[in-house]
Amino acid sequence: AKDKGKNQYMFFNKSMNQEIYDRMYIHNNLRTALEENQFQLHYQPQIDSKSKKVIGFEALIRWETEEFGFIPPLKFIKIAEESDMIIKIGNWILKEAAKFSKEINQYNKDNYIVSVNVSSVQLKQDNFVETVKKIIKEAGALPKNMGIEITETSLMDNFESNANKVKKLRELGIKVALDDFGTGYSSLNYLRQLPINILKLDKSFIEDLLKNNNIYNLTEDIILMSQKLGLTVVAEGVEMKDQFDLLSNYNCDIIQGYLVSRPIPKEEAVKFIGPEVEF
Ligand code: C2E
Ligand code: CA
Ligand code: CA
Ligand code: CA
Numbered sequence: 001a002k003d004k005g006k007n008q009y010m011f012f013n014k015s016m017n018q019e020i021y022d023r024m025y026i027h028n029n030l031r032t033a034l035e036e037n038q039f040q041l042h043y044q045p046q047i048d049s050k051s052k053k054v055i056g057f058e059a060l061i062r063w064e065t066e067e068f069g070f071i072p073p074l075k076f077i078k079i080a081e082e083s084d085m086i087i088k089i090g091n092w093i094l095k096e097a098a099k100f101s102k103e104i105n106q107y108n109k110d111n112y113i114v115s116v117n118v119s120s121v122q123l124k125q126d127n128f129v130e131t132v133k134k135i136i137k138e139a140g141a142l143p144k145n146m147g148i149e150i151t152e153t154s155l156m157d158n159f160e161s162n163a164n165k166v167k168k169l170r171e172l173g174i175k176v177a178l179d180d181f182g183t184g185y186s187s188l189n190y191l192r193q194l195p196i197n198i199l200k201l202d203k204s205f206i207e208d209l210l211k212n213n214n215i216y217n218l219t220e221d222i223i224l225m226s227q228k229l230g231l232t233v234v235a236e237g238v239e240m241k242d243q244f245d246l247l248s249n250y251n252c253d254i255i256q257g258y259l260v261s262r263p264i265p266k267e268e269a270v271k272f273i274g275p276e277v278e279f
Contacts (some may be wrong), residue, residue, distance in 0.1 A: 007185065009073075011136070022259045023079060024066075024266060025068070026041035026071065026075065026076050026079045027079055027082075027083070027273075029065070030079070030080055030083075030085045030275055031085060033063060033065070034085070034088060034089055036050045036093060038064065038065065039061055039062065039063055039089065039092065039093075040061070040062045040063075040064070040265070041059045041060065041061060041093065041096045041097060041100070041266070041267075042059070042060050042061075042062050042263035042264055042269075043057035043058065043059055043060070043061070043100065043114070043263060043266055043269035044057060044058045044060060044256060044261060044262065044263040044264070044269075044273045045057055045256070045260055045261050045262060045269060045277070046058065046123060046234060046254050046255070046260075047254065047255050047256075047277050048253065048254060048255075048257045049244070049247060049248040049251075049252055049253060049254065049255050049258055050248065051149050051200060051276065052264045052276040052277050053161075053274075053275070053276055054273055054274075054275065054277060055111070055113065055254060056112050056113035056114060056115060056147065057100075057112070057113075057114050057115070057255075057269055058115045058116075058117075058149070058256065058263070059084065059093065059096070059097040059100070059114060059116045059117070059119070060073065060263045061073050061077075061089075061093060062263075063076060071250055072073055074268075077119065079117070080119075080120055081120075081121045084217070086119050086121045086122060087121070087122060087125065090118065090119060090121075090122040090140060091131065092162065093116050093117075093133060094116055094131075094132060094135045094136070094182070095135050095138075095139055097114045097116045097146070098114070098135055098136045098138075098139030098140075098141040098146060099140075100142070100266050101113075101114040101138045101139070101141040101142070101145045101146055102139055102141040103266070103270075104270065104273065105141070105142065105145060107273065109182065109273055110142075110145070111145075112145060112273070113130070113144075113145055113146065113175055114141075114145060114146060114147065114173070115146070115147030115148065115149050115177065116146075116147070116148060116149065117149045117179065118148050118149065118150055118155030119152075119154070120150075120269050121159065123150060123154060123155075123162060123165065124158065128165055129165050129168045129172075131171075132148070132169065132174070136174075138212065139236045142173070143172045143173035143174045144173040144174075144175075144194045146174050146175070147174065147176070147177060147198070147273075148169060148174055148175070148176050148177070149177045149179040149200065150162075150166070150176065150177070150179060150196075151178075151179045151180045151183075151184070152178055152179065152180050152181055152182075152183060152184030153180070153183070153184040155178065155194070156184055156190065159190070163194055163195065165192065166194065166195050167194060168193045170195050170196075170197065175197055176195070176196045176197060176198065177196065177197075177198035177199070177200050177201045177234065178191075178194070178196050178198070178199050178200065180200065180202045181199050181200055181201055181202055181222075182202045182204070182205050182222070183202045185206065191229060191231075192229065194226055196231070197230075197231060197232060198231065198232045198234060199226050199227075199232070199233050199234070200233075200234045200235075200236055201219065201222065201233060201234065201252070202236070202237075203236045203237020203238065203257070204237075205218070205219055205222075205235075206235055206237045206239075206243055206247075206257070207235065207236055207237060209243055210240075210242055210243060210246070214276070216246075219250065220250050223250045223251060223252050224225075226249070230255065232253045233252050233253050234252075234253065234254040234255075234256060235247045235252050235254070235255055235256065235257070236254075236256045236257060237258075238255050238256065238257030238258075238259050238260070239257050239259050240256045240259060241259065241275070241279070243257075244259055244279075247250070259279050260279055261277075
């Protein structure tokens, strides 16, 4: 039944564990999804906390299927990571984001940064840096208008080799952000050794900011420490004006979250470019 494409699913009924079914569906359809252009990138604006102007966008992948509707990235990225599909999808993401970056540049806006999330599996490839460089170049984008987000956890595993790759990306002019900071195990000492230039405070911190005094104090400390290390701090998951005000008072540099905008298609995202954003 293997080569009968979608029909193979007829053999599985509802008694089968839904989780296993979902997994198989995703595993078997990632390639087609890529080939048939079912993936889309959405872009979430990031604003400067002082000027309230957009400074860049984070690209976030979206997959809409006929059978199941929208499948969340956290679900299919993990499965893509179990095969070489994450490399193919990852390269597609980089290419799309680089094309968007170039498009923004054509509006004579040359300081915007389009950032993409990179999987630990991509980072692990020997030719990762070369691949990124090549894709950006072929899309006609400039490395200084591109950012790479790497989670704390994937960076810490295989630290030396990864730090070396980050260094090379930085030398090309690409911005490198440590994503989900606060959820892994990085210590101050690691941060000092890392050639990253952006730190993204995990949204779990922001969520607890107004509820929990310890988190409140810790966030202030992290921002102060980052400034000493010369890092730009981004707060993600900012949903409320009170959170924004507090973070802005703490001199958190960049704000990202539903308060400003959800991730949106590029046609809508470009409308944020220019004037102060209202919220
Ligand atoms: P992430 O990189 O930490 O991305 C931030 C997630 O928070 C996104 O979820 C975004 O839509 C969501 N978010 C943004 N603002 C708010 C807010 O104010 N409140 C709340 N509650 N959520 C907010 P999304 O798009 O579902 O992505 C989830 C995760 O999936 C990402 O976490 C990232 O780890 C992964 N992912 C998404 N797109 C890609 C991609 O293109 N490549 C790779 N490798 N991973 C991706
Ligand atoms: Ca991210
Ligand atoms: Ca994050
Ligand atoms: Ca995350």
